[in-house]
Amino acid sequence: MRRGFRQSMAWLHTWSGLVTGWVMFCVFVTGTATYYRTDISLWMRPELRAAAVAPGVAAERGAAYLKVHAPKAVSWFVSLPQEDRPLIGVYWLDSFEAPIRQASLDAETGQPTTARATQGGDFLYRFHYELQMMPMLGRWIVGASALVLLVALVSGIVTHRRIFADFFTFRRDRSAQRGWLDAHNVTGVLALPFHLMITYTGIVTLAFTLMPWGIASAYRGDEMRFYVEAGQTPAWRAAAGRPAEALPLAPLVDRARAEVSEPLEMVIVNNPGDAASTVVAVFEEPKGLAHRHPQVAFEAVSGEVVARLGTLKPAAHAFTSFLGLHEAHFAGPALRGLFFLCGLMGSATIATGLVLWSVARAPKPGLAPGFGLRLVRGLNLGTVLGLPIGIAAFFLANRLLPVALEARAAWEGGAFFAAWGLAALVGFARPHGRTWREMGTVAGLLFLSLPLVGALTTDRGLDFVWFDLAMVAIAAGLGSGAWTLSRYEDVRRTRVARTAQTLARA
Amino acid sequence: MTPSSVLLNLALSFAGLSALCLAMDRHHRAIFHGSPSRKRARALRWTGWCGIAVSFAAAILTADWNFGPVQWLGSLTGAALVLVGLVSYRPGWVRPAAILALPLAAVAAFLA
Numbered sequence: 001m002r003r004g005f006r007q008s009m010a011w012l013h014t015w016s017g018l019v020t021g022w023v024m025f026c027v028f029v030t031g032t033a034t035y036y037r038t039d040i041s042l043w044m045r046p047e048l049r050a051a052a053v054a055p056g057v058a059a060e061r062g063a064a065y066l067k068v069h070a071p072k073a074v075s076w077f078v079s080l081p082q083e084d085r086p087l088i089g090v091y092w093l094d095s096f097e098a099p100i101r102q103a104s105l106d107a108e109t110g111q112p113t114t115a116r117a118t119q120g121g122d123f124l125y126r127f128h129y130e131l132q133m134m135p136m137l138g139r140w141i142v143g144a145s146a147l148v149l150l151v152a153l154v155s156g157i158v159t160h161r162r163i164f165a166d167f168f169t170f171r172r173d174r175s176a177q178r179g180w181l182d183a184h185n186v187t188g189v190l191a192l193p194f195h196l197m198i199t200y201t202g203i204v205t206l207a208f209t210l211m212p213w214g215i216a217s218a219y220r221g222d223e224m225r226f227y228v229e230a231g232q233t234p235a236w237r238a239a240a241g242r243p244a245e246a247l248p249l250a251p252l253v254d255r256a257r258a259e260v261s262e263p264l265e266m267v268i269v270n271n272p273g274d275a276a277s278t279v280v281a282v283f284e285e286p287k288g289l290a291h292r293h294p295q296v297a298f299e300a301v302s303g304e305v306v307a308r309l310g311t312l313k314p315a316a317h318a319f320t321s322f323l324g325l326h327e328a329h330f331a332g333p334a335l336r337g338l339f340f341l342c343g344l345m346g347s348a349t350i351a352t353g354l355v356l357w358s359v360a361r362a363p364k365p366g367l368a369p370g371f372g373l374r375l376v377r378g379l380n381l382g383t384v385l386g387l388p389i390g391i392a393a394f395f396l397a398n399r400l401l402p403v404a405l406e407a408r409a410a411w412e413g414g415a416f417f418a419a420w421g422l423a424a425l426v427g428f429a430r431p432h433g434r435t436w437r438e439m440g441t442v443a444g445l446l447f448l449s450l451p452l453v454g455a456l457t458t459d460r461g462l463d464f465v466w467f468d469l470a471m472v473a474i475a476a477g478l479g480s481g482a483w484t485l486s487r488y489e490d491v492r493r494t495r496v497a498r499t500a501q502t503l504a505r506a
Numbered sequence: 507m508t509p510s511s512v513l514l515n516l517a518l519s520f521a522g523l524s525a526l527c528l529a530m531d532r533h534h535r536a537i538f539h540g541s542p543s544r545k546r547a548r549a550l551r552w553t554g555w556c557g558i559a560v561s562f563a564a565a566i567l568t569a570d571w572n573f574g575p576v577q578w579l580g581s582l583t584g585a586a587l588v589l590v591g592l593v594s595y596r597p598g599w600v601r602p603a604a605i606l607a608l609p610l611a612a613v614a615a616f617l618a
Contacts, residue, residue, distance in 0.1 A: 193579045
């Protein structure tokens with residue numbers, strides 16, 4: 001090798017980081033927000049309050065709706081009201097090829113809810129791994145970017161010569177480039193265990209999407225059997241083809257609840273109305289790292305138990321533990337806060353890395369920036385500030401769009417992309433330091449307006465005070481970050497101007 | 507995994523990391539206006555690693571082997587971020603904050 005190992009790793013780190021940076025920044029920011037998915041969903045459905053309905057009764061209400069609206073479905077799913085989602089969610093598959101359909105029911109009446117239609121926190125959650133594209137395409141893009149990010153992480157560790165010597169070092173009084181490099185290093189190194197864990201487990205989560213061939217060749221078109229053998233789902237029982245009257249759901253559900261101590265999360269009815277129909281009670285994850293759900297399956301007509309799922313085989317247990325670590329459903333409020341902080345640090349590492357690329361390549365005074373630099377600067381602005389502006393617009397749309405609007409949930413998503421697109425266009429039109437300050441101020445003001453708009457349009461008093469405080473903190477962070485950024489640019493400009501003056505005098 | 511057990515981890519990690527930070531010449535000079543003697547640096551380094559080890563033990567004791575390591579690493583990251591902020595913006599606060607972290611850890615340990 002002509003050049004040193006470290007230089008080639010530096011080259012690899014620079015370019016692998018640059019090409020995945022924009023996608024991964026979006027994935028990190030929306031993923032970090034997803035740690036508070038249920039809180040976001042609650043905020044976005046201000047009409048809903050906690051409802052105390054017995055799980056069995058709620059399951060029967062969901063099934064009653066489905067009997068009328070989806071009698072020919074192959075599967076019904078009734079998700080039961082939880083503290084953080086006081087609704088009955090019904091989902092159904094008309095055939096295995098058909099897309100899943102859904103409705104939200106009022107927990108008290110079993111009728112379609114009158115609460116505003118919204119995707120809630122699920123919008124950001126799905127964006128996190130599908131980018132709101134066609135699911136498979138989005139997952140492939142996210143998965144491929146995450147693979148390259150893992151390369152960037154490892155090459156970054158090799159490149160960083162002074163991990164321990166500079167562990168606590170953030171020199172904000174030196175040059176702009178020094179400051180950005182220190183910020184990149186500090187946020188990257190201090191949360192390195194998180195960055196490695198979250199990137200690796202994220203790739204593992206998408207493993208079956210990225211590498212479907214193992215299961216495809218071993219199970220030859222019967223992929224379902226893989227999940228059955230791994231102990232993740234009960235075996236599918238084929239329909240008998242003749243109708244039969246099923247037992248009422250509530251007693252079955254209560255029998256399942258007597259066996260499992262976790263709260264009931266969902267009731268599934270396979271082949272509803274058929275003589276070979278199956279009822280599956282799915283429970284929440286027990287306390288532990290692994291993401292797994294205990295299940296009890298009944299024969300719907302006779303009420304006999306046909307399967308009990310609880311413990312997993314070792315490989316499946318390892319896989320679900322990775323999933324559990326990634327999602328951190330186990331984390332209480334304090335630990336969740338630390339996960340959130342680490343997510344923010346990951347976003348900051350990527351953002352500072354992207355900015356560093358452009359700062360390090362700033363043209364000499366008097367020279368115009370080339371096309372590549374202009375492109376990167378525009379993309380940086382459009383991503384690092386454009387995405388937060390989109391998220392703020394998404395939240396604002398939730399409060400400001402009329403509750404009865406047709407296709408309301410889609411309009412919220414529209415607001416997200418419209419605001420983001422507009423911000424990106426501004427970024428491309430004027431990729432300057434001043435634009436950072438202006439757009440950062442706009443983003444900050446948008447987040448700052450959320451508590452106010454929320455208070456004016458809803459009557460929930462102090463119910464959402466934590467959400468409001470978080471919005472104010474985000475506004476402060478965005479505002480001060482953008483001002484710091486443009487100050488660096490100004491310092492350089494005045495320094496350049498001073499040099500020019502000195503030269504002119506001489 | 508209660509908030510007080512996370513607080514205990516944060517306080518111990520902060521105290522330990524502060525000692526490690528002060529054992530380094532650059533940060534010691536910025537905070538105490540002078541290089542540490544070799545003996546002092548070694549004592550600080552030992553204190554620091556002990557603090558981190560005690561923090562690990564506390565994580566295992568209060569959150570068992572399942573979540574303990576996760577909580578320990580997370581609190582190290584959180585404490586280190588606060589410390590870097592202080593070192594850069596308020597270097598004078600590092601020593602009082604590290605000393606204050608110890609009784610805080612004791613209170614948290616009592617609650618956890």
